[in-house]
Amino acid sequence: MAALILSQAISSLTDKLKQFNFQSPSDPIIQLSVSIKAIPAIAWLSAQPIYPRIYWKGRDTEEEVSAIGNCKDFFYEEASDDNQLAMAYQEQRALSNNQDIRYYGGVAFDRTTESWPEFGRARFVLPRIELRRSGTEYKLLVNLNCENQDTESERRNAIDSLASLAAPKPLPPPNKVSLLGRNDRPDRYHWTELVNKVTHPKFIKETPKVVLSRLTQLEINEEINPWMLLACWQGRNPNSFQFGFQFSPDSTFISCTPERLFRRRQRELFTEALAGTTTRGLNQEEDALLATQLMKDSKNSHENQLVRQHIVDVLTPLSNYVGAEETPKVFKLSHIQHLHRSIRAELKPGVDDFQLLLALHPTPAVGGLPKEPAMNFIRQREGYNRGWYAGACGYFNKYESEFAVAIRSALIEPGRINLFAGAGIVSGSEADAEWVELENKLTTILSILTEL
Ligand SMILES: C=C(O[C@@H]1C=C(C(=O)O)C=C[C@H]1O)C(=O)O
Numbered sequence: 001m002a003a004l005i006l007s008q009a010i011s012s013l014t015d016k017l018k019q020f021n022f023q024s025p026s027d028p029i030i031q032l033s034v035s036i037k038a039i040p041a042i043a044w045l046s047a048q049p050i051y052p053r054i055y056w057k058g059r060d061t062e063e064e065v066s067a068i069g070n071c072k073d074f075f076y077e078e079a080s081d082d083n084q085l086a087m088a089y090q091e092q093r094a095l096s097n098n099q100d101i102r103y104y105g106g107v108a109f110d111r112t113t114e115s116w117p118e119f120g121r122a123r124f125v126l127p128r129i130e131l132r133r134s135g136t137e138y139k140l141l142v143n144l145n146c147e148n149q150d151t152e153s154e155r156r157n158a159i160d161s162l163a164s165l166a167a168p169k170p171l172p173p174p175n176k177v178s179l180l181g182r183n184d185r186p187d188r189y190h191w192t193e194l195v196n197k198v199t200h201p202k203f204i205k206e207t208p209k210v211v212l213s214r215l216t217q218l219e220i221n222e223e224i225n226p227w228m229l230l231a232c233w234q235g236r237n238p239n240s241f242q243f244g245f246q247f248s249p250d251s252t253f254i255s256c257t258p259e260r261l262f263r264r265r266q267r268e269l270f271t272e273a274l275a276g277t278t279t280r281g282l283n284q285e286e287d288a289l290l291a292t293q294l295m296k297d298s299k300n301s302h303e304n305q306l307v308r309q310h311i312v313d314v315l316t317p318l319s320n321y322v323g324a325e326e327t328p329k330v331f332k333l334s335h336i337q338h339l340h341r342s343i344r345a346e347l348k349p350g351v352d353d354f355q356l357l358l359a360l361h362p363t364p365a366v367g368g369l370p371k372e373p374a375m376n377f378i379r380q381r382e383g384y385n386r387g388w389y390a391g392a393c394g395y396f397n398k399y400e401s402e403f404a405v406a407i408r409s410a411l412i413e414p415g416r417i418n419l420f421a422g423a424g425i426v427s428g429s430e431a432d433a434e435w436v437e438l439e440n441k442l443t444t445i446l447s448i449l450t451e452l
């Protein structure tokens with residue numbers, strides 16, 4: 001069937017729902033879809049009256065999704081041990097054989113401490129409605145969860161959700177905010193203290209890397225549309241993942257991150273070591289010189305090498321084959337450049353996405369090495385709650401899944417923008433230079449928000 005315009009697609013899906021025969025559903029989870037003509041996914045999402053509102057765009061893939069509402073919500077607000085999460089995942093996975101069903105969500109950086117309200121330590125949803133783009137093909141989908149509901153009420157809920165969809169409206173134009181205040185946690189004094197603790201020879205011998213981070217809170221008067229902000233960010237760094245989660249109007253987590261946690265296609269796995277940072281040059285020569293210096297620099301090489309080695313070590317027992325690039329490449333973003341090594345693995349049969357998530361996250365690109373002492377140090381000393389910053393966000397799907405590391409991210413609340421930035425502290429790190437690295441990691445988002 002030819003692609004329909006949005007209003008026709010909604011009528012067509014509604015008709016399909018009305019006619020759907022629930023007599024002997026082969027699968028308790030049902031997905032219906034129609035092809036539609038192109039519509040701007042973020043602008044459409046921003047106009048919808050239903051929550052949650054979720055946006056996802058892959059990095060090297062042509063995958064883009066706007067999802068709204070939910071027909072299943074896995075929300076772990078309080079302490080949850082990872083086995084409990086793994087079990088819930090297994091049970092859910094066993095429910096359906098449909099290859100197209102996706103659960104979108106994320107896990108907090110540290111699932112043993114308090115996270116943000118509404119986001120929790122882990123939260124995944126099967127959306128009610130999805131607008132999916134793959135390349136130039138767009139689809140509108142509706143999901144039904146008939147596991148324990150009576151099927152007629154589920155049918156009605158789906159029809160009602162479709163009826164409440166709004167037409168896409170253009171996003172508001174970007175506006176610069178005037179800052180009423182800025183507050184850094186840890187502040188520069190405490191940052192220096194923390195970096196000095198980590199780089200103390202006795203400490204660094206046992207714990208060669210700790211990724212320390214900072215929360216920067218901007219107080220503002222203006223209202224800011226988080227989806228407009230994400231769309232601007234996407235324009236600056238198109239070679240990054242972009243995603244956003246909004247479970248209620250007043251709290252939205254957005255990220256424009258270059259870092260992949262993993263992408264799995266059947267049993268083929270792609271991941272990477274992304275660590276080591278410098279700025280972009282003002283012209284081509286300066287830019288190339290900075291890149292060469294980054295490649296040669298021992299502190300930055302060490303930051304990256306530790307991540308590469310750790311990922312290879314954790315993947316080895318789960319894989320028939322693991323290969324990692326020996327020589328790093330340079331990954332360029334609008335204001336900074338990183339060292340990057342690709343890693344590919346062929347998974348053993350039966351290894352599932354949740355196992356991969358638990359094995360890989362948090363990598364020493366955002367946590368540290370060894371994992372536990374580094375996590376303890378962060379938990380006890382950093383002085384603020386990371387929540388979903390440096391967590392893992394993405395989607396589970398039987399055939400292929402993808403997760404990104406939620407850095408270069410912001411939590412947007414009324415009157416306040418919370419920005420996050422971290423830096424890998426290794427032997428040779430200096431507090432002042434690492435503080436500047438944090439600032440450099442915020443330049444892109446700050447240049448969108450303020451007159452720099
Ligand atoms: C932790 C962050 O980034 C990580 C730290 C890097 C570094 O210290 O060089 C580079 C990329 C990421 O691995 C962040 O941006 O918040």
Ligand SMILES: [Mg+2]
Pocket residue numbers: 275276277303423424437
């Ligand atoms: Mg660094």
